Each structure stands twice: as C-alpha cells, then as structure tokens.
Amino acid sequence: MAETHTAYTDIDTLIRALHTAENTPGAAALRARSYELLRPAPGAPVVDVGCGTGRAVAELAERGARAIGVDLDPAMLAAARSRFPGLDLRAADAADLPLSDGEAHGYRADKVYHMLPEPAAALAESRRVLAPGGRxxxxxxxxxxxxxxSDQPDLTRRIVHARADTIPHPRIAxxxxxxxxxxxxxxxxxxVHTAIxxxxxxxxxxxxxxxxxxxxxxxxxxxAEAWVGEQTRRAAADRLMVAIPMFLAAATR
Known part of the structure; x- marks a missing residue:
C-alpha cells in the first residue's frame, strides 16, 4: 500500500515490514503484471523510478533486464543496498533522471506519482529517457x-476523503x-486490480x-475514537474488510 515510511525508526524494522507487504499474493501478482506490461527485453535498460527498497529492481534483473533503481530517499536506497547487494541504484529526482536521452527501453513507477510535486515534469522526463518504442x-x-x-458509512466516507486530501495528488491514478x-x-x-x-x-x-x-x-x-474502536473490534473478530483499487496504465513511447 502506498504509505510513507517515516514511522519506521530503523532500516531493519522497515525491511521486515516491507518484506511482509511485498510478499502478499496480491502485491506479488500486481508487480508481476506490471513487468508483463513493461515487456523488458533481455539486457535492455529499464528504470524503476521511486524504487524504494529495491524489490522490483531485483525482480526485473532476475528477468534479464538491465535494471536501474532511482530514489531520492537515502534510507530507502540504504535498505535496498542491504537487501539486494549489487543492484544499480542511484539517488535522483523523478524529474531529473541520471540517464541520457533515449537510453531506457522501459520505465516503471509504482505508487510514486501521487507524491510528486510535479507529476507532469516527471512524465516529460520519462519520455526523454525512453527510446522510441520503449514502454x-x-x-x-x-x-x-x-x-x-463499517457500521458508520457517513463517517467512513468523511475519513477516507479527509485522508486523501492530505496527499499531494490523491486522484492522479x-x-x-x-x-x-x-x-x-x-x-x-x-x-484495475483490487487489493483485498x-x-x-x-x-x-x-x-x-x-x-x-x-x-x-x-x-x-x-x-475518531468511536470509529477506531469499531475497526479494532472488527479486527479482533476477523471481520475487517478493506478494498483498494490499484490502477495500472501502460503505453508505448
């Protein structure tokens, strides 16, 4: 899920949390489908923008691509290097990638654009670094x-929308x-793939x-107390239900 990682105080805790989230069947299937849409050719340069702790970069490399991970967060890159030694990981902004014009044959950004200050600038940069025919x-x-x-649908609706409004671009997907x-x-x-x-x-x-x-x-x-209390009771009784639609968009340069 697309959450920031500032709540984690050390890399080991972050790695454990991400390992758990990344290995759920839904998350693994979503990543695999994104690789299918990317169509990486053997040895072709593919950049994963906002790579976080490197899972997708490692998996793309396993599929034969020359995978490059880019992220601005030093903690994410440190965790990625700890988890997957030997990956090509670079500190850079999504709007200023360390690649030459047309160098990449594939570009992937997973749960990134909603947090960018200027998504259009990042998209223009993706077009710059992609070769003609790149994905x-x-x-x-x-x-x-x-x-x-929830038994409190009006309150739930208000909570969901209020949380969305704290995100720079909550509806960009x-x-x-x-x-x-x-x-x-x-x-x-x-x-659209719905995560349950x-x-x-x-x-x-x-x-x-x-x-x-x-x-x-x-x-x-x-x-807040009443709503959290209800959800806590649901969790204790195995009655939680959360559904998150995940959008995959693919295109050719």
Missing part, C-alpha cells in the same frame, strides 16, 4: 476510492491514461486514516 508502466491507487466496511495521451504516448491501456485486506495487520493502516482525518479537523476526537 512505460505507471501503478497507483486512487486515494478517494478506498473501501472500508484515475488520470494516468489521459496524462500519458497528453504526453504523446500511444497504445495506452489501463487495468482482511487481516488484523491492516488495522494500523486504517486507524492511521482516522488519525489523519482528526488532525485535519474533518472529524472530532470522539468520532
């Missing part, structure tokens, strides 16, 4: 469409197709939504 794949969630089962078309890409295709979460380990994610809504003033302390 681009964008993966992301629409933060307004998270579905959480639904715009991926048009952004790619506007940037001059062709053969644009879009898929029912385990109690999901509770911190959804209670974090309530805390964000409370901080913004969208809900009161009492409402």
């Amino acid at each position: 681009i794949v964008l993966v992301g969630q629409d933060w307004d469409t998270m579905v959480i089962d 639904r715009a991926h197709r048009n952004l790619l078309l506007d940037a001059g890409f062709h053969d644009v295709e879009v898929e 979460f029912t385990a109690a380990t999901t509770l911190p994610l959804i209670t974090g939504h309530a805390e964000a809504a409370r901080r913004t003033g969208a809900i009161s302390d009492e409402q």
Whole structure:
C-alpha cells in the first residue's frame, strides 16, 4: 500500500515490514503484471523510478533486464543496498533522471506519482529517457476510492476523503491514461486490480486514516475514537474488510 515510511525508526524494522507487504499474493501478482506490461527485453535498460527498497529492481534483473533503481530517499536506497547487494541504484529526482536521452527501453513507477510535486515534469522526463518504442508502466491507487466496511458509512466516507486530501495528488491514478495521451504516448491501456485486506495487520493502516482525518479537523476526537474502536473490534473478530483499487496504465513511447 502506498504509505510513507517515516514511522519506521530503523532500516531493519522497515525491511521486515516491507518484506511482509511485498510478499502478499496480491502485491506479488500486481508487480508481476506490471513487468508483463513493461515487456523488458533481455539486457535492455529499464528504470524503476521511486524504487524504494529495491524489490522490483531485483525482480526485473532476475528477468534479464538491465535494471536501474532511482530514489531520492537515502534510507530507502540504504535498505535496498542491504537487501539486494549489487543492484544499480542511484539517488535522483523523478524529474531529473541520471540517464541520457533515449537510453531506457522501459520505465516503471509504482505508487510514486501521487507524491510528486510535479507529476507532469516527471512524465516529460520519462519520455526523454525512453527510446522510441520503449514502454512505460505507471501503478497507483486512487486515494478517494478506498473501501472500508463499517457500521458508520457517513463517517467512513468523511475519513477516507479527509485522508486523501492530505496527499499531494490523491486522484492522479484515475488520470494516468489521459496524462500519458497528453504526453504523446500511444497504445495506452489501463487495468484495475483490487487489493483485498482482511487481516488484523491492516488495522494500523486504517486507524492511521482516522488519525489523519482528526488532525485535519474533518472529524472530532470522539468520532475518531468511536470509529477506531469499531475497526479494532472488527479486527479482533476477523471481520475487517478493506478494498483498494490499484490502477495500472501502460503505453508505448
């Protein structure tokens, strides 16, 4: 799920948390589908932008691509180097990639564009570094469409939207197709894969939504407490239900 990692105080804890999340069947299948859409040729340079701790870079390398991971966060890159020694990892901004014009045959950005200050600049940069015929794949969630089962639907709706409003570009995933078309890409295709979460380990994610809504003033302390209490009871009784639509958009340069 597309959350920031600032809550983790050390790399070992972060690595364990990411390892758990990355190895869920849904997450692994979503990554695999993104690689299929990317169509990396053996030995072809492929850049994974916002690579985080390197899982996709490692998997693309295993598939024979000359995979390059790019991220601005030193902690993410340190974790990636610890997890997967020998990867080609570079510190750089999505709008200023350390690649020459037309160098890459593939470009992938997974749960990245919603946090960028200027997504259009990053997309223009993707077009610069891609060779003609190169493939681009964008993966992301629409933060307004998270579905959480609750006995308090109006309050839940308010919480979801308030959390979305704390994200720089919460609805950009639904715009991926048009952004790619506007940037001059062709053969644009879009898929939606819904991630389902029912385990109690999901509770911190959804209670974090309530805390964000409370901080913004969208809900009161009492409402936050009541909603978190309900979700906590659901978790204890194995009755959590969270659904997150994930959008994959792919196109050709």
